[in-house]
Amino acid sequence: MSVNQNQEQRKQVLDFMTSAHQQFASVKEGANASYIPYLASVPSNLFGIAVAFTDGEVLEVGDTQYEFAIESISKVFTLAKVLEEIGKDEFKAKIGSNATGEPFNSVIALELHNEHPYNPFDNAGAIATVSLLNAQSSDDRWNQIISTYNLFAGRNLTVNDEVYKSESDTNAHNRGISWLLKNSGNMYTDPDQACDVYTRQCSVAITCRDLAIMGGTIANHGVNPVTKKQVVSRQNIQPILAEMMMNGLYENTGNWLYTTGLPGKSGVGGGILAIVPGTCALAVFSPPLDVHGNSVKGQKVGAFLSEKLGWSLLNK
Ligand SMILES: NC(=O)CC[C@H](N)C(=O)O
Structure with a gap:
């Protein structure tokens, strides 16, 4: 792909990220996790969207520099470490x-x-x-x-x-x-x-940008797209993605897969990660959760961007 075509495509992704942010910012459904007292105190209107591509470019819209608790999304990265072991x-x-x-x-x-x-x-x-x-x-x-x-x-x-x-x-x-x-x-x-x-x-603090790069490493077959370091071996990517696809959003995983066609993982801190293997990772941060513990806006953004940008793995 020529440099111009690539820039054109990235602009299109950023435009859709911006319209997702505008469209869903006013959604009022869901509530912060309250069984962990700190999480209840995080401002509910924070909303960030970041996409990290396998070539290391990161696009960001909204509150992508706010540090939030990684919570259950950490499970993906500990899984990676234990698979390596x-x-x-x-x-x-x-x-x-x-x-x-x-x-x-x-x-x-x-x-x-x-x-x-x-x-x-x-x-x-x-x-x-x-x-x-x-x-x-x-x-x-x-x-x-x-x-x-x-x-x-x-x-x-x-x-x-x-x-x-x-x-x-x-x-x-x-x-x-x-x-x-x-x-x-x-x-x-x-x-x-x-x-x-x-x-x-679960208490590790990450930004939406960090989360996109962490996921980008999985999308990039285990190589961090920014530092270019191999973090997890390629053979362990499929088991990680299989676990995400099967249970990344708990009892709502089927609905997520139905609308995004992508492996995902949520945390009760309000983060959601979606992986488009070989292309990019999407990270969304918005604290209000559905009853299963998944960010409401995060799910909407995932469905919207996957449809607009043809990310689904189930429609190739
Ligand atoms: N789904 C989550 O993010 C849960 C993580 C949280 N630390 C817990 O153990 O309950």
Whole structure:
């Protein structure tokens, strides 16, 4: 493609991002997560859209520099690290790749399956995934995780201490899940340590731009499009995208796939990530969530841009 054609296409993407922002800014549906007190206090009207292309160009509209809590989107990047460590076959045997159809923190889902986790995005599987890292100590486990995230983002990320404190004070349910996993032999380190490191990973502060670049690394077959560093091997991209496609937005994943045709992942901090393999990643930040914990505006932007720009993988 000539330079001019490429610039023309990028302008078209930016124009659609701008019209999505204008069109959906006034949407009032949804509510901030409130079960983590800090998240309830984030201004609900913040709204950012960023797209990172595999050549490293990043387009941004709206509040793309505001730092928000990554929450469950972190699960994608810890999954990547653990896949690198133990390989996809062992991962599938120990954690899995099917949906439970239940909420992300469901204990019933765990009980229905002999307390075996089902996938890395429900909390049970996500905490078990953290526990699978071969680490000498809690600090070592944490350092392995944050250094992976830094490679995905191409900069040093930090934990939002207020989020971490708010979440640590209120994570008894997740600690309960961790001990159930221990009970059934599906916890590979001290349950409280795994839950604490998991809580810290959910408290990492990212901007919408960071999230687009982190996703852009997946879209770019594991190579960070900005730093050009290989962060995850190509063979692990398909398992990551499969998990996203199957359960990235929990019980609303089917509706998301129906409208976008793309693997996605949400977090209760208001972020949503969508991957267009080989092309780009879309990141949206808007705190009000649907009842399943997915950003309302994020889902609308994903559907709109995928349709306008022909991103769907199910219509090639
Ligand atoms: N879906 C989410 O983003 C949930 C993450 C949150 N830290 C929790 O464990 O409940």
